[in-house]
Amino acid sequence: MRRKITVKTITLLLLLVSFVTYGQEEHGHADSGSDRASEVKAYIQHHLKDSYDFNLFSWTADSGEEKHFGFPLPVILWDGGLKVFSSSKFHHGETVAEVDGNYYKNYHGKIYKTDAEGTITYDNEHHATNEKPLDFSITKNVLLIMMVFAIMFFMFSRMAKSYKKNGGMPKGMGRFLEPIVLYVRDEIARPNIGEKHYKRYMSYLLTVFFFVWIVNLFGLTPIGMNVTNNIAVTLCLALITYIITTVSGNKNYWKHIFWMPGVPVPMKIILAPIELLGTFIKPFALMIRLYANITAGHVVIMSIIGMIFLFQNWLGSGLSFLLAFVLAILELLVAALQAYIFTVLSALYFGMAVEEHDHH
Amino acid sequence: MEKLFEDFSLGLFFWQAVLFIALILLLKKFAWKPILDSVNSREEGIKNALDSAEKAKLEMQNLQADNEKLLKEARLEREAMLKEAREMKAKMIEDAKTDAKEEANKLIAAAQASIETEKKAAIAELKSQVASLSIEIAEKVVREELSNKDKQMKLVESMLSEATLN
Numbered sequence: 001m002r003r004k005i006t007v008k009t010i011t012l013l014l015l016l017v018s019f020v021t022y023g024q025e026e027h028g029h030a031d032s033g034s035d036r037a038s039e040v041k042a043y044i045q046h047h048l049k050d051s052y053d054f055n056l057f058s059w060t061a062d063s064g065e066e067k068h069f070g071f072p073l074p075v076i077l078w079d080g081g082l083k084v085f086s087s088s089k090f091h092h093g094e095t096v097a098e099v100d101g102n103y104y105k106n107y108h109g110k111i112y113k114t115d116a117e118g119t120i121t122y123d124n125e126h127h128a129t130n131e132k133p134l135d136f137s138i139t140k141n142v143l144l145i146m147m148v149f150a151i152m153f154f155m156f157s158r159m160a161k162s163y164k165k166n167g168g169m170p171k172g173m174g175r176f177l178e179p180i181v182l183y184v185r186d187e188i189a190r191p192n193i194g195e196k197h198y199k200r201y202m203s204y205l206l207t208v209f210f211f212v213w214i215v216n217l218f219g220l221t222p223i224g225m226n227v228t229n230n231i232a233v234t235l236c237l238a239l240i241t242y243i244i245t246t247v248s249g250n251k252n253y254w255k256h257i258f259w260m261p262g263v264p265v266p267m268k269i270i271l272a273p274i275e276l277l278g279t280f281i282k283p284f285a286l287m288i289r290l291y292a293n294i295t296a297g298h299v300v301i302m303s304i305i306g307m308i309f310l311f312q313n314w315l316g317s318g319l320s321f322l323l324a325f326v327l328a329i330l331e332l333l334v335a336a337l338q339a340y341i342f343t344v345l346s347a348l349y350f351g352m353a354v355e356e357h358d359h360h
Numbered sequence: 361m362e363k364l365f366e367d368f369s370l371g372l373f374f375w376q377a378v379l380f381i382a383l384i385l386l387l388k389k390f391a392w393k394p395i396l397d398s399v400n401s402r403e404e405g406i407k408n409a410l411d412s413a414e415k416a417k418l419e420m421q422n423l424q425a426d427n428e429k430l431l432k433e434a435r436l437e438r439e440a441m442l443k444e445a446r447e448m449k450a451k452m453i454e455d456a457k458t459d460a461k462e463e464a465n466k467l468i469a470a471a472q473a474s475i476e477t478e479k480k481a482a483i484a485e486l487k488s489q490v491a492s493l494s495i496e497i498a499e500k501v502v503r504e505e506l507s508n509k510d511k512q513m514k515l516v517e518s519m520l521s522e523a524t525l526n
Binding site: 135139159160182199203211236237 | 402
């Protein structure tokens, strides 16, 4: 019971700290209302983007100098050879990094190859036309993926060991995790894939469920790492689902796509391209759903937090705070819900791929 | 849509793919397989325990029924045995009685027979003794009679008279 209360308190504190942190970022800047609004907007856009250094918050010192609290991360580029250097060389986008005679600039969250002065050329639509090197940097999001990797491996390998030690009974963390693992097995995998085939997909389903959930939860913490609001991440997950579905599709699955049984021949011809397109649309929807839900959640929460600073009176700011608080709790639900939906739909697609139709 | 493409980061995709696939494979080997195996074996164990409990209950019932049947049979057998024993007893007594009677009859018969023979022997002996005594007496009488002439004559005469009379 006491433990529960402690956990609750910590959660609450984290949420509060997150508001305070966001608050600090805005404070002391901007004089007029519209300036403040555009600043909030820029901040939100910045927050949603990946970043080359782990920056917790920045402020402007009395001397007018910008201060940053955080640490740099390694930048790994492939530009006619592997180039590895610390992101501190960019000085938060202010300076040009020089490596082996090449110059790179961090411009709006992307690395461009430039000359020594860091000149960026633009096309008619104000897009940078500089050459972009292949970028495999350990960015903030990659760092979080690595952290989640470590956390999950630690958690679940320990859980597995506790089974061995206690003669088939979980202990400690396993007591909490086992019902969730069993939920994924009994409520997601079994009914959607079927008793015969579900075992093959358990590893992927469990991994993707916990990965998305934990990553979403990290997105709600004040450290401000949002992995699942990157289209690259959700694309990767959806692509794996697509590949597994396609690889495990049996004769019936393909028959239902290219030559739908039980309908007249002209319909079969019309249905084939639609069904084929459907196989791509399904994982595409998976990708967009996760990406859009998490991004929207963050935008809404941060906008409402931003409103606290726009109102600048007790009533408006107080209401905004209350709303932000309620939404943060809603986001906790969304974090789990999106993980659940992604897993259920993946299981459903696998189920369709391995389904055996006897009734045709 | 354009923003989506612009936001797409190949590096992030690369790292996510590499790390995520590695995570699936690692967790499969070190976590999911052992966890699901233990859970499965535990579930199977519970199921087996329940099944065997059910079986034991059934067996118990069968055993009880068997016991009752056995008891009933034993009771019947006991009754049959008792009945038989009673019958045998009665028969034995009966047999003994008839045997005894027969034996007694035989003994009586034998005794009677021996008494008869003894009697006959005794009578025969008595007869022979009486005969010899008679002869002796007769001898003595004859001798006495024949000791003088007169008497001899008288005897002859009487005898003769008797003989003629006959």
